Amino acid sequence: MGKAKTFAIVTLGCKLNYAESSTIARDYVKKGYVQTAPSSKADVYIINTCSVTEHADKKSRQAVRKVLRQNPHAYVVVTGCSAQLRSEELSCLEGVGAVLGTGFRDKAVAVAEDGLAGIVLLGPCHAEGTIFSAYSAGADNRDRTRAFLKVQDGCDYRCTYCTVPLARGGSRNVSIKEAVRQAEEIAAAGVKEIVLTGVNTGDYGKSTSETFPALLQALSGVSGIDRYRISSIEPNLLTEEIIQFVAKTRNFLPHFHMPLQSGSARILKKMGRRYGPDVFARKVQSIKDVTPHAFIGVDVIAGFPGETEEDFRQTYGLLKQVKPSFLHVFPFSLRPNTKAAEFPPSERIPDKEITKRVQQLGALSDTLYEDFVKANTGRKEEVLFEGKSAGGNMHGYTRNYIRIERPYDKSKINTIVEVTL
Ligand code: SF4
Numbered sequence: 001m002g003k004a005k006t007f008a009i010v011t012l013g014c015k016l017n018y019a020e021s022s023t024i025a026r027d028y029v030k031k032g033y034v035q036t037a038p039s040s041k042a043d044v045y046i047i048n049t050c051s052v053t054e055h056a057d058k059k060s061r062q063a064v065r066k067v068l069r070q071n072p073h074a075y076v077v078v079t080g081c082s083a084q085l086r087s088e089e090l091s092c093l094e095g096v097g098a099v100l101g102t103g104f105r106d107k108a109v110a111v112a113e114d115g116l117a118g119i120v121l122l123g124p125c126h127a128e129g130t131i132f133s134a135y136s137a138g139a140d141n142r143d144r145t146r147a148f149l150k151v152q153d154g155c156d157y158r159c160t161y162c163t164v165p166l167a168r169g170g171s172r173n174v175s176i177k178e179a180v181r182q183a184e185e186i187a188a189a190g191v192k193e194i195v196l197t198g199v200n201t202g203d204y205g206k207s208t209s210e211t212f213p214a215l216l217q218a219l220s221g222v223s224g225i226d227r228y229r230i231s232s233i234e235p236n237l238l239t240e241e242i243i244q245f246v247a248k249t250r251n252f253l254p255h256f257h258m259p260l261q262s263g264s265a266r267i268l269k270k271m272g273r274r275y276g277p278d279v280f281a282r283k284v285q286s287i288k289d290v291t292p293h294a295f296i297g298v299d300v301i302a303g304f305p306g307e308t309e310e311d312f313r314q315t316y317g318l319l320k321q322v323k324p325s326f327l328h329v330f331p332f333s334l335r336p337n338t339k340a341a342e343f344p345p346s347e348r349i350p351d352k353e354i355t356k357r358v359q360q361l362g363a364l365s366d367t368l369y370e371d372f373v374k375a376n377t378g379r380k381e382e383v384l385f386e387g388k389s390a391g392g393n394m395h396g397y398t399r400n401y402i403r404i405e406r407p408y409d410k411s412k413i414n415t416i417v418e419v420t421l
Helices: 015-030 054-070 081-085 087-091 102-114 164-168 176-188 212-220 240-248 265-271 277-290 309-322 351-376
Strands: 006-011 044-049 075-080 096-100 119-121 146-150 193-197 227-230 255-261 295-302 326-331 380-388 394-398 403-406 416-420
Touching: 006 015, 015 044, 015 075, 015 102, 015 146, 015 193, 044 054, 044 081, 054 075, 054 081, 054 087, 075 081, 075 102, 081 087, 081 102, 081 164, 087 096, 096 102, 102 119, 146 176, 176 212, 193 212, 212 227, 212 240, 227 255, 240 277, 255 265, 255 277, 255 309, 265 309, 277 295, 277 309, 295 309, 295 351, 309 351, 326 351, 380 403
Parallel strands: 006 044, 044 075, 075 096, 096 119, 146 193, 193 227, 255 295, 295 326
Antiparallel strands: 380 394, 380 416, 394 403
16 A cells, blocks of 8 residues: 555634634545644645735745745645635745635645646635535644634725735625534534634524524534634624623634724714724623623724824724733735725825824733733633643633633643633
8 A cells, every 4th residue: 555645734814714724734635645643745725815915925925935946846825815815826835736716715735736837716705695614623632622614704894904815705604504613513522612604793693594593503502512602793783682692602612703894973974984983882891791701802993094193092992991801913905805995195104104193002901811811810710721822831711712721630621721811
């Protein structure tokens, strides 16, 4: 018998990409390939790229170049959002075997088996509402404790700064039945925690005439999954029903992630967002009313075109007032083919000013997180320990997403332990 072929995957970007990479990895394993780390030699490399910002596109290209340089004899497959939006730049790199748009991820094994060079498969991101259903679990050692389950893909919103609908297509979802089946597979792999993932997760249900609360209800009954987290959900789609469900359902954790992007009603409108600052503030308050110790992570963009000092002050002021637990701060990045790219250049905020605003929000985030941790001090919390951290301790997260370290004890890994914070 000949030696089994090997493959390695490099993943950039979001949880969806990680889920999709794991599914591609399982497809390779089914075909008899053996997975190796990207740093060791493999016969096939898959680079799953990201295009969320200019920087992400650049990093994706660099990752492809690095793999090509270090592995001149390997077959190299490039897929993901940057492959969909920047196929020409990627396919002309010397040595790339195949560039697969986001609608062709399922061909990642077939192209490598054929071994033909210069393959470019592009087209609509999805045919007739189909979805490349995916989850990360058990494909490599990092995935043993927490799995990302993709329940939804694409987006029908048209925020003026965002290229995701161009890269991933319209909103569609897996059925509740399929999501439950995958959650059962994840449980069978020994994973205890699932993060429900999508581009616009709260938009779940459109393509199957189902609802997001019905999905949550069905998943909560899957035996073996002790913990669910819901990834980013739009403020206008985070309903009272969902907030109440999370508060009363033991295996749905008090952890929310909501994009605010701006605290200025004027800028939100210019961004094409579907809520105002008041709606956002109300949702944060509703969460705090029923789950006072919930972790609330919030995305903010600094330096959107036309964002005046007064607009920024409103964003800063709103966040200081509603007190989420943490901020993910993004400097505005101009993306080709978006409406924001057509705004008059005079509206652009100078890089230096954007950096200043990012720093101010970063400092606010540090304070908010410190306050959140302080408010939890002395409380008893359950931690799911995941593995060894760099310093030799073991680490894990509480139900409300506080990272905890304790001296390493192998018997505690992938178990839930009560600790006093
Ligand atoms: S909701 Fe807006 S920002 Fe989010 S993916 Fe859709 S278009 Fe992009």
